[in-house]
Amino acid sequence: MKTTYRECVRQALREALLRDPRVFLMGEDVGRYGGCYACSKGLHDELGPERVRDTPLSESAFVGAGIGAALGGMRPIVEIMTCNFSLLALDQILNNAATLRHMSGGQFEVPVVIRMATGAGRQLAAQHSHSLEGWYAHIPGLRVVAPGTLADARGMLPTALADPDPVLIFENALLYNLEGELPEGAGAVDIDHACVRRPGSDVSLVTYGGSLPKTLAAAEVLAAEGISAEVLDLRVLRPLDGAAILATVDKTKRLVVVDEGWRSVSLAAEVVARVAEEGFFSLDAPPVRVCSEEVPIPYPKHLEDAALPQVPKIVRAVRQVLHG
Amino acid sequence: MSELTRERGLRLLREMLRIRRFEERCAELYQAEKIRGFLHLYIGEEAIAAGVMPELLPDDAVVATYREHGHALARGVAMNAVMAEMYGKWEGASRGRGGSMHIFDAATRFYGGNAIVGGGLPLAVGLALADALQKQSRVTACFFGDGAVAEGEFHESLNLAALWKLPVLFLCENNLYAMGTALERAQSQVDLVAKAASYALPAARVDGMDVVDVGDATRSAVAAIRRGEGPRFLELVTYRFRAHSMFDAELYRTKSEVATWRARDPIALLRARLDLGEAAMAALDAEVVSEVDASVAFAEAGSWEPVERLTTDVYARRPP
Ligand SMILES: Cc1ncc(C[n+]2csc(CCOP(=O)(O)OP(=O)(O)O)c2C)c(N)n1
Ligand SMILES: [Mg+2]
Numbered sequence: 001m002k003t004t005y006r007e008c009v010r011q012a013l014r015e016a017l018l019r020d021p022r023v024f025l026m027g028e029d030v031g032r033y034g035g036c037y038a039c040s041k042g043l044h045d046e047l048g049p050e051r052v053r054d055t056p057l058s059e060s061a062f063v064g065a066g067i068g069a070a071l072g073g074m075r076p077i078v079e080i081m082t083c084n085f086s087l088l089a090l091d092q093i094l095n096n097a098a099t100l101r102h103m104s105g106g107q108f109e110v111p112v113v114i115r116m117a118t119g120a121g122r123q124l125a126a127q128h129s130h131s132l133e134g135w136y137a138h139i140p141g142l143r144v145v146a147p148g149t150l151a152d153a154r155g156m157l158p159t160a161l162a163d164p165d166p167v168l169i170f171e172n173a174l175l176y177n178l179e180g181e182l183p184e185g186a187g188a189v190d191i192d193h194a195c196v197r198r199p200g201s202d203v204s205l206v207t208y209g210g211s212l213p214k215t216l217a218a219a220e221v222l223a224a225e226g227i228s229a230e231v232l233d234l235r236v237l238r239p240l241d242g243a244a245i246l247a248t249v250d251k252t253k254r255l256v257v258v259d260e261g262w263r264s265v266s267l268a269a270e271v272v273a274r275v276a277e278e279g280f281f282s283l284d285a286p287p288v289r290v291c292s293e294e295v296p297i298p299y300p301k302h303l304e305d306a307a308l309p310q311v312p313k314i315v316r317a318v319r320q321v322l323h324g
Numbered sequence: 325m326s327e328l329t330r331e332r333g334l335r336l337l338r339e340m341l342r343i344r345r346f347e348e349r350c351a352e353l354y355q356a357e358k359i360r361g362f363l364h365l366y367i368g369e370e371a372i373a374a375g376v377m378p379e380l381l382p383d384d385a386v387v388a389t390y391r392e393h394g395h396a397l398a399r400g401v402a403m404n405a406v407m408a409e410m411y412g413k414w415e416g417a418s419r420g421r422g423g424s425m426h427i428f429d430a431a432t433r434f435y436g437g438n439a440i441v442g443g444g445l446p447l448a449v450g451l452a453l454a455d456a457l458q459k460q461s462r463v464t465a466c467f468f469g470d471g472a473v474a475e476g477e478f479h480e481s482l483n484l485a486a487l488w489k490l491p492v493l494f495l496c497e498n499n500l501y502a503m504g505t506a507l508e509r510a511q512s513q514v515d516l517v518a519k520a521a522s523y524a525l526p527a528a529r530v531d532g533m534d535v536v537d538v539g540d541a542t543r544s545a546v547a548a549i550r551r552g553e554g555p556r557f558l559e560l561v562t563y564r565f566r567a568h569s570m571f572d573a574e575l576y577r578t579k580s581e582v583a584t585w586r587a588r589d590p591i592a593l594l595r596a597r598l599d600l601g602e603a604a605m606a607a608l609d610a611e612v613v614s615e616v617d618a619s620v621a622f623a624e625a626g627s628w629e630p631v632e633r634l635t636t637d638v639y640a641r642r643p644p
Binding site for chain 1: 360413421423425426439440441443472474475503509510631638
């Protein structure tokens, strides 16, 4: 079936709402407006304002309310328009959602799902272009996932809702228009494992989310040069699937990590550190990271492009690990 | 209502028209893909920026939102610099780094251009705190939308400013919607003046379509603040004639509602009050349009910042 990433998200939301009366969706303009990325279009009219609930611009209050409602027996899906605004709710996510199980000695749980758009690339300038999934992946108590394919956009939500712990879903805004085939009857997928999206033997490209299409495109360019790149999609940013990372590096002996987060103290740094600690002797060359430059994202296209991971940069990085 | 001299009236009319024509051109340039990213037009709301700014002194500070082209122009940021910023050119007000949502200008103490709803309010309180601590009799004018009133920043900032008697003028541009959400669907208390007043600062509602009223209300609020009486709050009731941004099907409001408000176009209202004839209006318009034309030419002729400079202006000292 031909569809889009956006439609996969929408179908997943609809199915979740229809299946479980404890599930409700809330966020800014998710109801009548249909979501600022149109991910909930039509759901308000179909299911009503109780189940598809518009909130005021009060990120801290409605994210906290989602956490509280989860604590109270519901299965809320909270949409934060973009991760840029999640900073206003960071206290609730970090100090409540992530800690309640532990602080209460395991008495309470917070089965909330928080979805948000992430990423740059649309000339929205510094305050609207953050990639904060790596920050959230730093936090014990959260599960952080980044659907990079249609099947994951469709299938991660039901699994996240079934999880007894808080799950954050990061949807790269550039993926919403992604088109492709979704198998008939596609449904829940696991949120534990990374996945090899393209097998290869010369180098491992480890990535996730919005960088996945770029990385696959780079692998295509490399194939034309006779270089066989394996592309590993992390899918789950916390807890990381360390075994899958080590397995691909063990196979190819070379590692390039592609991550739209800033380079220093990043998710990419964590991947490289894991390989350094546990897979050091399988490496034939120093790993290379392709990340965002250490600058708030600038507005002009030429500067924004230069600040972000791009196919030519990934290709150059691969040549570097292969040829020094 | 104060007496309106013809000179003041014409000045206000020109300012509103500058903003209108500038933004109409921006909308065209957006279609032509010269301007990218988000573009939030102020069309319909011009009377607020045009009315407030003449009541401020050059040394006062201004904090605005992502819908701030009008504020920048009325504050005196050169139109050329604003247009070049819209293009992302190096000659722009923020050297092209910010674009439409992030116009900054130190010379006029224009502190942006904030794209996080409510993000400017604490900043304004801090600017005013600095003035208070340095015994400066300056005022900080802080613009924000009705949507921001739901954010914690609004409440925390009003409380702090009132508690510390800081020289802030809070200017809530109530255009009845925050994106697709009507005020009454976001606020338990839709009377924003009552809400602000609960923090024990004087608050008043003003017709934001009447530029003279806006000016008069600002004048007395600024005078009180300068006398050391602490912060003031004005709710300016207005309406945006265009979509929230360039990606908005406007399904949340009716055509007839838009038409009703368009009938109160602040430019037409003032023009009628001044009884300005066709010829005089056309002459004024021609002057304004030629300024806009010149700004487009300036932006077109501008340069792209060399990509080698990508990581400049992140720190004062470049990291090693
Ligand atoms: C903290 C935060 N949440 C959400 C957004 C997305 N957003 C941008 S503008 C806007 C509406 C704001 O409405 P209002 O404050 O009334 O200002 P207006 O656009 O009407 O001028 C929203 C929700 C944002 N920029 N920042
Ligand atoms: Mg508004």
